[in-house]
Amino acid sequence: MRKVIMWDMVSVDGFFEAPGHDISWFVFEDELAGYIDETQREGDTLLFGRVTYEMMASYWPEAEGDIATYMNGAEKYVFSRSLTRADWHNTTLVAGDAVAEVERLKALDGGSIFIFGSADFAAVLVEKGLVDEYRLGINPVLLGSGVPLFKPVPKRTTLKLTHTRALKSGVVILHYQPQPDV
Template sequence: MRITLTTFLTLDGVMQAPGAPGEDTRDGFRHGGWQAPYADEALETRTAEWFAEADAFLLGRRTYEIFAAYWPLVTDEDHPIAGPLNTLPKYVVSTTLDTAGWNNSTLIRTDVIEKVAELKDRPGRELQIHGSGVLARSLLDHGLIDELRLWTYPVVLGTGRRLFEPGRTPTALRLVDSTPTGSGCVLSVYRPAGAPAYGDFTRE
């Protein structure tokens, strides 16, 4: 399966708590819900298309708990991504959860990189990560993510947890799609392209 990552980012790279004020207040974060005013038809359409390609989901604990508190209450008739989320396998990376009670959920407690690599080697379409910043950063560092789908919004927060924090493994990315939406968001799809290349403008 291909591993894909989809996440919402501000212009300064913040991915924390896009959906609601109380979604994630770690480190005193006070800007929860920053993405919601920009939601539009393009977001819903593209998201539904991608969810239709999923064969399984890979989630960190915090994202799993946010999803599990909401999506089991939503039907296919209410939203097109409810069906895949509620029925497909969900692999939850956590050392603190005792159980994962949402339908078809499996906990991954140890040897995360090895077990995710095993999932990646299975036949199928996409193993999708949504949000899950800590997990995503670790898998990016180990070269396990095949595609990044980044929704970048026209807002700067100046604080909050970022996808690309200091200390990440240097990686080049290849842009394969870029689409602006009516709300001012830009959807960029990248694929890893090995180590960064370097040059020197002073030696022309």
């Protein structure tokens, strides 16, 4: 079974967007680009909510480089009840049951499935136990306000730290796996 990996940059105080959907605050440099290049190869499918999809689709089709090649070539699913079309190459629009569709995708052959951003959509998958790994790039900044990455959950989830990587920029990358209830 394929695994779903939630990968996001986040401030020390837990925000993945500053007010106004601003993501210009996070540190992006060569060492982070290298990490992304190393790890994205395991995934071949991307999941987005509408807001993140629209932001990504407005940027990546015209971008260049290894990350752009990956983003534009990967199979993409956007989960939205309001979009009527999704024109970014290799994108499928899903208006129905997100949980059932993600369960179906996990059962297919292929690489890992990444969720970038999309906190509202991801919250549904977190609540249903469909996220197999959390990868967080903790940025050395306190935003004070913005959009929190994690929404309230109905129960506590214990996480096991499986990987750490400190970058020269001060970003610390953490990988966690949810642990079964005991």
